[in-house]
Amino acid sequence: MTVIPSSLLQQYGASLNRFAKGEYIFHESWPAHFYFQLEEGSIKMFNSGENNDYIQGLFSHGESFGEPPLIADFSYPADAKAVTNCKIWVLKKVDYLRLLRDNPGVHFEFTKMLAIRLCHKTKLLNAMNTQNPEKRILTIIDYFKNKVPHPSPCYEVPFTRQAIADMTGLRVETVIKKVLRLAELGELELLDHKIVRH
Amino acid sequence: MTVIPSSLLQQYGASLNRFAKGEYIFHESWPAHFYFQLEEGSIKMFNSGENNDYIQGLFSHGESFGEPPLIADFSYPADAKAVTNCKIWVLKKVDYLRLLRDNPGVHFEFTKMLAIRLCHKTKLLNAMNTQNPEKRILTIIDYFKNKVPHPSPCYEVPFTRQAIADMTGLRVETVIKKVLRLAELGELELLDHKIVRH
DNA sequence: TATTCTTTATGACCGAAACCATAAGAATGG
DNA sequence: CCATTCTTATGGTTTCGGTCATAAAGAATA
Known part of the structure; x- marks a missing residue:
């Protein structure tokens, strides 16, 4: 379930950072500079509206989040916030891209994960737009x-x-x-x- | 804008197939066996409901579609149908995966495209769930x-x-x-x- | 243990979008 | 060229989820 082994992350210069419950990891519209992988705790990705929030995803141990903006150079489409106290592996963008380039197996698994997430959002869009x-x-x-x-x-x-x-x-x-x-x-x-x- | 050059597709054994307007390329819940890339015409991906359809995407010249199930081995989450008469490059799954493995540059561009599509669906989910x-x-x-x-x-x-x-x-x-x-x-x-x- | 905050629950009321019927103009096809 | 289908338009009615007010149970905190 762990996306990238911590040993490999460390090899490329990742550090393990703490985030307190309630703390933001990043905000919507920010540029993306880091790869994040949860070692401990859980976070939520969401859009905050005036009345409404919309939760885009919930992530916990072993999962990475917020990678697409890193890959395709766009700004974050949502906020990320620690739901509990967290320990998160943080890796600089260039080092992450180098890691992917050097490890085709990791790159392929990452592509696979994006494909699965895309399928999930496809199903959600259908359900939320057409179902009761x-x-x-x-x-x-x-x-x-x-x-x-x-x-x-x-x-x-x-x-x-x-x-x-x-x-x-x-x-x-x-x-x-x-x-x-x-x-x-x-x-x-x-x-x-x-x-x-x- | 073309995802994979046709010369490269042919090199891996792709053939150019015709689909008539209104014809289905695949159906929801089918297993995925082929990579599709539009040479001419346009197609729509959609979920068909009793009263409602929900359009997941519209694709035209140069664009590929229906790849995620190929990568991560799940069945199609939607139908694909020719909106106009089409010519489509069709490549067998194993050959497509081999092409990706042999061409890291093409693989990275594909990952980038998935990242962009994911961002788009993220924004849509927010808009469709929270906006008027x-x-x-x-x-x-x-x-x-x-x-x-x-x-x-x-x-x-x-x-x-x-x-x-x-x-x-x-x-x-x-x-x-x-x-x-x-x-x-x-x-x-x-x-x-x-x-x-x- | 007291107090505050969160979560679940319930009912009344309202409003916006769905639903339905109808029609006219535009595009398509034989 | 005519017939059929598609697309845009409009108005009346209904319905379902949103909004608001209130309350009680449970969890967290002092």
């Missing part, structure tokens, strides 16, 4: 359920109703109501307010 | 306006209201009404029903 709130919510839940192949058939959703709202473009009251409805319909189970998907 | 219909419409128009750097400051939108609806998740009547409103507000101009963006 219930389906949108299930789409998001099932994405995270299947992200890491789970041993148990049932998946305890690790998000608040507000987080689901911020990933589906809905309002928190709507998510609350639709989740109760989905539980009635048997699509979800509620165990002491925790959402469980089978 | 007017902003959604302008977001789509501006994307195509800026896709190829245009000499003239004004851009004649080459889409029907229905196509805009299918890219924004709105209904055609809504697009018609909001476009008229945007013209009143001066955000768009209407020349004989053609939409022009400055």
Whole structure:
């Protein structure tokens, strides 16, 4: 699951930096200068609006984030913020590009990951633009359920109703109501307010 | 703008195939066996729903499409259909992967393209989930306006209201009404029903 | 343990976009 | 050239999710 082995990162000059809970790693519209890979903790990428936030992604141990602007020279399309205290491997852009050039296997795995992320966003765009709130919510839940192949058939959703709202473009009251409805319909189970998907 | 030179494609065994207007190149959920690059004509990638279609992308001369499933071994997340008569370079998956392996420069350009597409979908997800219909419409128009750097400051939108609806998740009547409103507000101009963006 | 903040819950009301019907102009094809 | 289909347009109606107000349970913090 780890994108690039830490030994290889260190070999190219990466350093392990700490970010406090709530701290921003970068902001929307900033130019990209570094490769980031989470060693510990988790971060969220999101667009902040006046009323709304929209969560673009959630990343934790072993995952890298914010690489596309590094590769194709554009500015960040979203903010990145530490959800918990984090330790993050940080590598300068030129060193990262050199690492990719020197290691075709790593480069190919990276391309593969972009392809998978693109497919995910493709499916999300379809779901969020054409489906009703219930389906949108299930789409998001099932994405995270299947992200890491789970041993148990049932998946305890690790998000608040507000987080689901911020990933589906809905309002928190709507998510609350639709989740109760989905539980009635048997699509979800509620165990002491925790959402469980089978 | 051409992704891979046709000479290189031929060197790896590509053939130039014809597709008639309206013909499908592939369907959602099919496994991916070929690399496709448009020599002539244009195609659309879209999800077809009961009432709704959702257009994921429009591609024309020089552009490739449907590569991510080839790279990361998943099935197509959408249909691809010829909008006009097309000539398309078709290359077998193994040969395409060999081409990428042998040509790091081509591989890097491909990675760059995925990064750009990912950024585009990120921006779309934000716009479509958090913005009002007017902003959604302008977001789509501006994307195509800026896709190829245009000499003239004004851009004649080459889409029907229905196509805009299918890219924004709105209904055609809504697009018609909001476009008229945007013209009143001066955000768009209407020349004989053609939409022009400055 | 008290207090504050977050999260879930509920109901009333409102408004914007969907839905539906209709029509006229434009483009396409036989 | 005529017939058919597509595209743009318009107005009436409905519906669903947003908005607002309120509250209680739970979690975090002092």
